[in-house]
Amino acid sequence: MDRIMAIARKHQLMVIEDCAHAVETEYRGIKAGTFGDFGCFSFYVTKNVVAGEGGMIVGRDAELVARARTLALHGMSKDAWHRFSDKGYKHYQVVECGFKYNMMDLQAAIGLHQLARVEQNWLRRRALWEMYGQALSGLPLVLPTPPEPQTRHALHLYTVRIGNTGTSPDRDTFLDNMNALGIGTGVHYQSVAEHPYYRERFGWDPDQWPNARAIGQQTVSLPISSRLTDSELQRVAEAVTQALAC
Ligand SMILES: Cc1ncc(COP(=O)(O)O)c(C=O)c1O
Known part of the structure; x- marks a missing residue:
């Protein structure tokens, strides 16, 4: 990672770490997924945290993380949970051409409980x-x-x-x-x-x-x-x- 980050700094590249298998991995006390701009973890059935499908992105720039969240759900400005909260209906806007890459809440509920183990x-x-x-x-x-x-x-x-x-x-x-x-x-x-x-x-x-x-x-x-x-x-x-x- 030292060498990859040096190349990225030299050429002003963004680093996205594929740490699908690496929830537990550390290098010099630093967690995999936190060296670059983004880290991507998998919660597929063969992994060490299992939600059936889906995964997690971590990132250091709040704006970029917010954009990833928007892109993951149709490019909508607010996700469905926030649209239908107790505070009443909130309009959303489609602000980008997004994807359907969101993980289900049901899957997250299964995965969350494994973190402790x-x-x-x-x-x-x-x-x-x-x-x-x-x-x-x-x-x-x-x-x-x-x-x-x-x-x-x-x-x-x-x-x-x-x-x-x-x-x-x-x-x-x-x-x-x-x-x-x-x-x-x-x-x-x-x-x-x-x-x-x-x-x-x-x-x-x-x-x-x-x-x-x-x-x-x-x-x-x-x-x-x-x-x-x-x-x-x-x-x-x-x-x-x-x-x-x-
Ligand atoms: C190294 C690596 N990266 C990415 C993936 C893809 O993960 P997912 O199935 O959650 O998209 C896998 C799946 O096995 C993998 O082994």
């Missing part, structure tokens, strides 16, 4: 992270890189690399093997240039970014959630051992 869920994931490290050590895979000093990792995705040692199956075979053993896995992510849209729209070729391509073809996310029990984690670890052997 963010820390205890993170501590549980940290314990699971360590257990995975012990259970998987010695297997032909690459474990997640330890977090750098002065950082707080969100510990959101437990990603390992498979298929780069020559003694294990390739990643996609491993995914199939895990599925056959009844364990769900994920891929975060294939490289951007492998997706047809980017190849067709921008003429990108995955070979232009061989490291991104290699990681996209080798990465696997194993189940991690504060709800995972110790014995479930052991079952995943045993499945990984079997899936690597076939």
Whole structure:
């Protein structure tokens, strides 16, 4: 972030941080999402605060935040809640060509109550992270890189690399093997240039970014959630051992 912010300052650029996975993340004691002009968090079902869909923008400039709020609801000057308050009906005006990007109050009510559990869920994931490290050590895979000093990792995705040692199956075979053993896995992510849209729209070729391509073809996310029990984690670890052997 130091380097990104230096570039932004030099060229007077606005920085919008994608911190979809990073509610808990800090760098030198500063929270992800608060370095730049805006930070965007996701509350989709796979995230650490879940509202079903939706997310949250944080920003440092009150006027820009107000504009984001207006744009998120049809470009209307007052949202529906304020139009129908106890103070009586208030006219609104359409002041911009906006979007329908508002999160429902119902979703917010679900998400709000999870904020109090963010820390205890993170501590549980940290314990699971360590257990995975012990259970998987010695297997032909690459474990997640330890977090750098002065950082707080969100510990959101437990990603390992498979298929780069020559003694294990390739990643996609491993995914199939895990599925056959009844364990769900994920891929975060294939490289951007492998997706047809980017190849067709921008003429990108995955070979232009061989490291991104290699990681996209080798990465696997194993189940991690504060709800995972110790014995479930052991079952995943045993499945990984079997899936690597076939
Ligand atoms: C890094 C990253 N950014 C953004 C998003 C999109 O979040 P949302 O689905 O809330 O738009 C995701 C979703 O997984 C993500 O992983």
